Amino acid sequence: MKTDLNTNLRAIWGRAYVRVVGANRELSWLFFEVTLPLLAVFAFALIYRGLHAPEQYIGFVVVSGAMVAFWQNILWAMAAQFYWEKEMGNLELYLIAPVSRMAILLGMAVGGLFMTAIRAAAILIIGSWIFGVHYDVGSWLMLLVVFWVTMGALYGLGMLSSSLFMLYGREAWHTANLFQEPVYFISGFYFPVRSLGSGVAMAASLLPLTLGLDAIRQLLFSGGPVNPLLPVRTELVLLVIAMVLFNWAALKALTYMERLGKMTGRLTLKSQ
Amino acid sequence: MSEALEHSDAPSRLGPWLAAARLGWAIESNWADPFVFMTYQIVRPLFGALILVVMFKIVTGQPTSSAVFGQMYVGNAFFILVVQCVSCIGLVIFDDRERYQMLRYIYLAPIGLGAYLAARGMARLAATTVSILFTLAVGAWLFGLRYHLSPADLPYFSLILILGGIATLAMGIMLGGSTMLMAQNGWSMPEGVSGVLYLFCGAVFSIDILPWPFSAVARLIPWTYWLEGIRRSLLGSGYVASLAGLTNAQILLRLGIGTAGTVAVAWLTLRFAEYRAVATGKLDEKTDH
Amino acid sequence: MNWAIETQNLRRVFRGGTVRRLWRRKSAQNGNGETVALDAVDLQVKPGELFGLLGPNGAGKTTLLKILSTLLLPTSGTATVDGIDVAKDPERVRKRINMVSGGEHSGFGILTVRETIWMFAQFYGVPGRVVRERADRMMDILGLTEFAETKVSKLSTGTRQKMNIIRGFVSAPRILYLDEPTLGLDVAVAREVRSFVRAWVDEHPERSIILTTHYMAEADSLCDRVAIIDRGRVRACDTPANLKRDWAPECVYRIEIPLWTQGGHPLDDLDVVRSADVEHHGDRGRTNLRVILENGDGIGAVTERLSQRGVAALSVSRLEPTLEDAFLNLVGHGLAASEEKGR
Incomplete structure (x- = not known):
């Protein structure tokens, strides 16, 4: 048991190392990962400015821009990574190793977290500075708790998705790509989700991103009208439930998909 | 004998070009499943437009049939072409070099990299036309937009579209060429560049609100005039107040000059990148990261 | 006897879809659109043995290795590794195995050779100091020391395969699968790899290697015993000398x-x-x-x-007479002819 834990911890560090080293050796990521997403945030902020929207909406866009970084890290640098690594030939080496698949995924996510955190911080700091966003934080502690619980739920969702990427490769990649804009839309990345109507917003709450963003906005802009979906405490409870459920489902799905892949022979089949 | 072979078996110039376009179609269309592909072509632009609709509604409270929304909507719909073509051509080199490992053979083939990239982009351009038409139709059907394209405007509109298409293909080729000198981790660059263009050409907001020097850049790039020309043709009026003094012909002229400039820069970039890639051995070097 | 590997009546059938399309040209296909990749395979490999699986492309060698390495489930029959059933207890099997394939492109171009070996060793819980000692020794034997700090993206095919070989050996597995490890290598590198593999088995008499190959000379010179496999069936299994004596x-x-x-x-x-x-x-x-x-x-x-x-x-x-003659006699055609048929 102790040996297994030790091996899994080593696996997390081993897989994270690639990303950490990559960030140091190829500094071009600073341009790709920071400058370009920042410009996208600028574009949406300028749309609001062009429409003479309240300044708070520009704040929403900046905060969303930072959160997008985490979401993209989970979806593309972790979940979809199983697809790429299958194509490279790494996946089968992970699968024959005596470690949990979740440890490998966690390694990818943790390794990417460094770059993601820098990207998110840059968007938040530079975006706030350029557009003069004013934050009014109600409770820092609550903000941190909500942020990390949202991350926990999102990583659970990402691991769940990775089981699909593991087996369905290219098809899963296309599906994830397909849902990029719909996810941005229904989770209210660029506007308060309640604007979609309570029914749609509640349905969108199945995505932890929706609740997380709404709660974080409420906590960051507590002084003004943010058109909240639910009270922060309720959202936090729902996020905790989502975190537990998604992580449990991910564990089950990874085991199930791996077994299904072994039965059908798709697990190591490339170029699908 | 050999001379006869050279003449009779020499491939036509069009043949390889069509083959590349067909390959582009097969790859882009998810290995020739037209239904999946069309869903893909429609869902993303549609939700992109919906985000815009909600943003507009919650801020202004105006109906979507208003003139300002029409300008935003049409700009956003046509900009899909830039996003899709630039991303597509920009990623061809990564795909062919890293994944399919075919770049070296394409380089050796008589088609030439520039024509190959353009042909791949043409396939996407054709498919994206469907996305644009669908988005415009949704605009008219759901959001009450009215288009005023008269037969008399058609030649002008066609010229605007053709020049914009050429400029977009050239931008894609420029990025495709640049990626020859990059490791695979630059995969997000083409999408990022289209994001930059989105910002500078005023796809959904007037470039007049851009601070200097961004506003100056906006006046240099052809897509600004492309979208202005499209808006004038389709909606009967332009969007950018500071360009209101320009006649349609002047818009066309500026677009033509911008397109020519983009083509020239793309050609130079591609030649330089090819030369550097061959000189440094990067042409078929699999970077794996 | 405790076998390192044992299979009993092992059978693997692929049904429909992409897998069928990939396999139908190479293996036996029945009227139901099913492809029988392995059929009634009974094998026993002793601890300390270097065991060869010799057969043409599509014979079922890689399918067998995938089952033994827990990447694929058998359709019927059983396979055990170190006495553990691969289908029932894959986690315990994984603690005992590792695998290297020919033409492998695993790893990350941005890491150096030493980092790549270290990274994969982490998945087996091997402490960094131990990895370093083992890797240094193996790199020295395989002439890879000068490339230790070179990025993987800069390696030639042969050098990269040497790195892969070390990646497989560095976790000191009880059973190592080598799937056509010299595929695409030049004569000198292939020879270095073969002598490294042979020396490792000789040094570690309790550990086993299963080697798949379609190079007759490789199987002949390297393996203690060889199973000749064709169209999913084991046609004969013995030492190379006995196979030549009995079948050539x-x-x-x-x-x-x-x-x-x-x-x-x-x-x-x-x-x-x-x-x-x-x-x-x-x-x-x-x-x-x-x-x-x-x-x-x-x-x-x-x-x-x-x-x-x-x-x-x-x-x-x-x-x-050579092993190829024995193969020809058993299978009814040479490797080249078999591959030709596959096309």
Whole structure:
């Protein structure tokens, strides 16, 4: 048991190392990962400015821009990574190793977290500075708790998705790509989700991103009208439930998909 | 004998070009499943437009049939072409070099990299036309937009579209060429560049609100005039107040000059990148990261 | 006896879809659109043994390795590794195995050779200090030391494969699977890899290696025992010497004739000829026939047939039997012919 834990911890560090080293050796990521997403945030902020929207909406866009970084890290640098690594030939080496698949995924996510955190911080700091966003934080502690619980739920969702990427490769990649804009839309990345109507917003709450963003906005802009979906405490409870459920489902799905892949022979089949 | 072979078996110039376009179609269309592909072509632009609709509604409270929304909507719909073509051509080199490992053979083939990239982009351009038409139709059907394209405007509109298409293909080729000198981790660059263009050409907001020097850049790039020309043709009026003094012909002229400039820069970039890639051995070097 | 590997009546069938499309050209396919990749495979590998699986492409070698490495489930039958059932307890199996494949492109171009070896060793819980010691020693043996700090993206095919070999060995597995490890390597690198593999088994008598190959000489020189596998079935399993003794025909001749351009070969309707491999050398204007005869008396009939057809026998020599002859005799065709059929 102790040996297994030790091996899994080593696996997390081993897989994270690639990303950490990559960030140091190829500094071009600073341009790709920071400058370009920042410009996208600028574009949406300028749309609001062009429409003479309240300044708070520009704040929403900046905060969303930072959160997008985490979401993209989970979806593309972790979940979809199983697809790429299958194509490279790494996946089968992970699968024959005596470690949990979740440890490998966690390694990818943790390794990417460094770059993601820098990207998110840059968007938040530079975006706030350029557009003069004013934050009014109600409770820092609550903000941190909500942020990390949202991350926990999102990583659970990402691991769940990775089981699909593991087996369905290219098809899963296309599906994830397909849902990029719909996810941005229904989770209210660029506007308060309640604007979609309570029914749609509640349905969108199945995505932890929706609740997380709404709660974080409420906590960051507590002084003004943010058109909240639910009270922060309720959202936090729902996020905790989502975190537990998604992580449990991910564990089950990874085991199930791996077994299904072994039965059908798709697990190591490339170029699908 | 050999001379006869050279003449009779020499491939036509069009043949390889069509083959590349067909390959582009097969790859882009998810290995020739037209239904999946069309869903893909429609869902993303549609939700992109919906985000815009909600943003507009919650801020202004105006109906979507208003003139300002029409300008935003049409700009956003046509900009899909830039996003899709630039991303597509920009990623061809990564795909062919890293994944399919075919770049070296394409380089050796008589088609030439520039024509190959353009042909791949043409396939996407054709498919994206469907996305644009669908988005415009949704605009008219759901959001009450009215288009005023008269037969008399058609030649002008066609010229605007053709020049914009050429400029977009050239931008894609420029990025495709640049990626020859990059490791695979630059995969997000083409999408990022289209994001930059989105910002500078005023796809959904007037470039007049851009601070200097961004506003100056906006006046240099052809897509600004492309979208202005499209808006004038389709909606009967332009969007950018500071360009209101320009006649349609002047818009066309500026677009033509911008397109020519983009083509020239793309050609130079591609030649330089090819030369550097061959000189440094990067042409078929699999970077794996 | 505790076998390192044991399979009993192992069968793997692929049904429909992409997998079928990939396999249908290479393996036996029945009328239901099913492809039988492995059929009734019974094998036992002893601890400390270097065991070869010899067969053409599509014979089922890689499928067998995938089952043994827990990447694929058998359709029926059982397979155990170190006494553990691969289908029932894959986690315990994984603690005992590792695998290296030929033409492998695993790893990350941005990492150095040393980092790559270290990273994969972490998945086996090997402490960094131990990885370093083992990797240094292995890199020294394989002549890889000067590339230790080179990025993987800069490596040649041979150097990269040496790194992969070390990646597989560094976790000190009880059982190591080598799936065509010398595929695409030049003669010198392939030889280095083979001697490294042989030395490792000799140094670690309790550990086993399963090697798949379609290089006859590799199986002959390297393996303690060899199973000849074709179209999913094990045709024979023994030491290379015994296989040659029991299955290789004694009457093998090489006959050189002027370049034969009429298709097939000039002896194709002769009863005494069991099989013949044809090699054309257009540059020299020669064709070499490697002929297996039913008995030693048949050579007279051969020369007579050649002269009847106006073909001069430029040279005739009798050959020592090889593993390839045994393979030919067992399977009914050579590796090249088998691959040709596969296409």
